[in-house]
Amino acid sequence: MTLLFKTQYLEAIKARYYNSTKKGKSQILDELCKVTGYSRKHAIRVLAEGHMTGKKNSGRTIAYSQEARYHLKRLWHLMGRICSKKMVAAFPMWLEYYQRADFTPLIKEELLSMSSSSIDRYLSSYKKQFVRMRRSGTRRSKKFNNIIPIKNFDHLASRPGYIQADTVAHCGTSLSGIFMWSMTITDEFTGWTENRVTYGKGANNSLEAIVSAFSSLPFKPISFNSDNGSEFINKELHNYIARDSKIDFTRSRPYRKNDNAHVEQKNFTHVRELFGYERFDFKELELSMNNIYKNYFNILHNFFIPQQKLISKVRVGSRYIKKYDTPKTPYQRVMESKDIAKEKKLELKSKFDSFNPLLLKKELNQKMIEFKREHQSFKKKKRLLAEYYEKRSTKQSKAA
Numbered sequence: 001m002t003l004l005f006k007t008q009y010l011e012a013i014k015a016r017y018y019n020s021t022k023k024g025k026s027q028i029l030d031e032l033c034k035v036t037g038y039s040r041k042h043a044i045r046v047l048a049e050g051h052m053t054g055k056k057n058s059g060r061t062i063a064y065s066q067e068a069r070y071h072l073k074r075l076w077h078l079m080g081r082i083c084s085k086k087m088v089a090a091f092p093m094w095l096e097y098y099q100r101a102d103f104t105p106l107i108k109e110e111l112l113s114m115s116s117s118s119i120d121r122y123l124s125s126y127k128k129q130f131v132r133m134r135r136s137g138t139r140r141s142k143k144f145n146n147i148i149p150i151k152n153f154d155h156l157a158s159r160p161g162y163i164q165a166d167t168v169a170h171c172g173t174s175l176s177g178i179f180m181w182s183m184t185i186t187d188e189f190t191g192w193t194e195n196r197v198t199y200g201k202g203a204n205n206s207l208e209a210i211v212s213a214f215s216s217l218p219f220k221p222i223s224f225n226s227d228n229g230s231e232f233i234n235k236e237l238h239n240y241i242a243r244d245s246k247i248d249f250t251r252s253r254p255y256r257k258n259d260n261a262h263v264e265q266k267n268f269t270h271v272r273e274l275f276g277y278e279r280f281d282f283k284e285l286e287l288s289m290n291n292i293y294k295n296y297f298n299i300l301h302n303f304f305i306p307q308q309k310l311i312s313k314v315r316v317g318s319r320y321i322k323k324y325d326t327p328k329t330p331y332q333r334v335m336e337s338k339d340i341a342k343e344k345k346l347e348l349k350s351k352f353d354s355f356n357p358l359l360l361k362k363e364l365n366q367k368m369i370e371f372k373r374e375h376q377s378f379k380k381k382k383r384l385l386a387e388y389y390e391k392r393s394t395k396q397s398k399a400a
Contacts, residue, residue, distance in 0.1 A: 006036055010046060017047050068110040069122050071103060075111070076123060078361050080273060081130070082305060084119035089306040089327035097358040148233060148242075151225050151250035151259070157188035159339040161222035164188060164263040165210070167201060167231055168271040172279025180280040180289065181231070182271045183209045186263045190333040191307040192217065193266055194298055197289040201231035207240055216294065218334055218348055223248040227260055270301065274368075282378040288371050296364040303331045304357040 010032075017028050032043045075098065076082075079090060095108055163185050170180040181201045186193040194216050196209035214221060224247050226232035233251060242249040252259030274297060275289070306327035314321050328336075331352060335345055 009035065014047055064110050064114065064118065064122070065107070067102065067104075068107050068114075071098075071100075071107060072111060072114070072119065072122055073126060076126075078358065080269070080301070080305060081127075082269075083308075084116035084123070085308060085324075086306040086327045087119055088114070088116050090304065090329075093304055093329075094357055097356050099358075148238065148249055148251050150253055159222075160187055160189045160192070160219040160334060160337055161339075162188040163221050163224045164260050165224065165226045165232060166260060166263045166267060167206075167229065168267050170275060170278070170280040172277065174279070177281060180285065182275070182289075182293075183213070183231075184263055184266050184270055185210065185213045186266055187217070187219075187330070188262050190219075190330045190337065191262075191309070192219075192302055192330040192334065193263075193270055195270055195293040197286055197293065199283045199286050201229075203231070203234040203236040206231040206234075207236050210237065211240070216298070218344055219340055221245070221247050223250065225250045225252060225260065227252050228254050270297075278375075280375065282375070282382075284378065285371070285375060288367075288374060292364065292367050292371060296360060296367060299355060300357060300360045300364065301330075303329060303352055303355055304360075305329060306332075 013028055013032065017025055020028060029040060029043050029047075032038060032047075033040055036043070038046065075091075075094065076087065078098075079087060079094065082090070091112055091114075095111060098108075164187075165183065165185045168182045168184065169175065170182065172179075178200045181198050183196045183198060183206065184193060185195075194213035196213050198205040198209050224241050228251055238249060241247045257264050274292075280289070306329050308324040308327050311323045311325050313323075331348060334340055334348065
């Protein structure tokens with residue numbers, strides 16, 4: 001067989017080879033080996049010439065476009081930096097309102113098809129720049145410890161109304177003096193959360209914040225559980241909750257944060273991620289902070305941010321195996337509950353239909369910008385006032 005014939009023969013079967021099925025390719029290779037005497041591996045390499053456009057990269061094939069990954073990062077920030085499983089559950093709601101010039105239906109389909117593992121993989125390096133700090137300002141109150149019982153933590157909430165409460169200090173790096181405190185109350189069963197701000201954590205201020213938060217709940221409280229801080233364990237709150245409201249008032253065990261785990265985990269997601277760790281010690285800021293919580297932040301999280309509930313926790317050797325339910329928003333859990341009246345559900349449905357999560361987030365960001373400007377203005381006035389009194393004191397000392 002001449003070289004010219006082999007070349008013409010190979011050119012004739014190359015196109016047929018690459019357009020064939022796996023079985024057809026095998027038959028063509030058998031035929032080529034018999035006609036030319038080539039070994040099978042050499043025949044495969046000869047037929048591959050001209051069809052290999054470049055070296056194939058090893059590893060996982062990139063399934064999602066660069067544009068989809070860009071919008072994924074933007075949505076992660078818009079949703080409050082929630083975990084991947086919650087993002088998957090929230091995408092159908094949020095993407096209905098998400099509109100940008102470069103956001104096409106194809107990108108929307110890519111985001112909706114993403115799994116939680118893919119989201120974690122694409123965001124893993126991006127998340128490392130956000131650092132979490134820890135600080136506590138809780139002080140024990142012993143006077144009412146014998147009056148307010150410790151909660152039986154074997155009990156699991158089976159309906160809405162089992163409330164947990166905690167406070168977070170906006171003290172900066174020092175707990176001295178009077179400053180703002182964020183009070184968080186959350187329902188164990190639905191995850192519905194309300195935040196309020198008080199200037200200092202006196203008994204009357206705490207009571208006023210709790211009454212305001214109770215009025216925003218879509219259900220009636222049945223039980224109220226707090227830590228052993230003096231803002232909760234006091235006469236005023238005990239009289240209102242245990243006597244006037246007829247609510248079961250209990251406390252957690254001292255130095256056991258997990259007893260109040262449902263609200264402790266929200267100290268970061270519902271307070272620190274919003275207001276950070278800066279010190280707020282101007283009473284004039286109380287109105288602005290409460291407006292941000294009540295009219296923007298709480299609505300966004302209760303209606304549009306999914307939460308996960310722990311179903312079981314089993315120890316196997318040295319590891320704990322945890323199982324969680326499907327992520328749902330507090331609003332969805334309230335609507336699924338059989339213990340909520342139909343009239344209340346219709347009212348909530350009407351509210352939900354009137355909200356736009358992206359518009360709420362935009363307005364929240366604008367309010368936060370205005371709040372920061374207001375805070376900087378008060379800090380500047382305080383600094384100028386301190387400088388004035390310092391100069392005045394210096395002049396008086398020189399005159400003396």
